[in-house]
Amino acid sequence: MRLLLGIGVLVVLIVVGVNAMVSSEKKETEARLQSTLSSYRSALQTGTTREKVEAYLHQQNMTFARTCCEPGVFSDRADLGEEPRNIFCQPWKVSLELQFKNSEPPVNVAKGSDLLTGIDLHREGVCF
Numbered sequence: 001m002r003l004l005l006g007i008g009v010l011v012v013l014i015v016v017g018v019n020a021m022v023s024s025e026k027k028e029t030e031a032r033l034q035s036t037l038s039s040y041r042s043a044l045q046t047g048t049t050r051e052k053v054e055a056y057l058h059q060q061n062m063t064f065a066r067t068c069c070e071p072g073v074f075s076d077r078a079d080l081g082e083e084p085r086n087i088f089c090q091p092w093k094v095s096l097e098l099q100f101k102n103s104e105p106p107v108n109v110a111k112g113s114d115l116l117t118g119i120d121l122h123r124e125g126v127c128f
Contacts, residue, residue, distance in 0.1 A: 025084045033094055033121055036080060040096060041119050050076070050100050051112035064098075066110050074110040075099045077122060092125025 044053055057064050057078060064078040076098045082091040100114035 026086075029081075029083055033080060037096065037119065037121055040098075044098070044116060044119060046116055046118065048116045049103075049112060050110065050114040050116070053098055053100075053116055054112075062096075067097075068110070073099065073101060074114060080121075083123065083125070089127035090125055092123050095122045095124070096120075097122040 044056060054064070054076065057076070062078045064076045067075045067077050077095040078098070080094045080096055082093055085091045097120050098116060099118045099120070100110070101117045102109075102111065103113050103115050104111070
């Protein structure tokens with residue numbers, strides 16, 4: 001009986017310890033992501049053309065991909081890394097999402113003249 005109790009206490013201590021380490025790492029990662037988001041929001045004002053935004057991303061050596069798919073709304077996504085995993089989730093990919101609105105027809109094609117409407121973080125992952 002004592003052996004089972006000892007094993008149970010050990011398991012609880014391990015879970016608590018791992019959770020504390022992950023929590024600390026997650027806070028650090030979130031602070032870094034928020035700082036990055038803030039710096040891009042400061043550097044790229046709403047209404048900036050896609051051409052200028054993408055030139056800025058190139059200057060920062062930031063690789064990005066164009067994504068879509070609401071009519072007339074296109075985004076550029078730049079990979080920022082991963083959030084730390086936890087007990088129930090795989091590491092989540094985090095991207096900087098730069099949203100644009102078409103400024104002229106046709107609205108189903110991304111163009112250099114599209115205007116920046118917002119910058120946010122995009123998270124994508126799987127939990128069990």
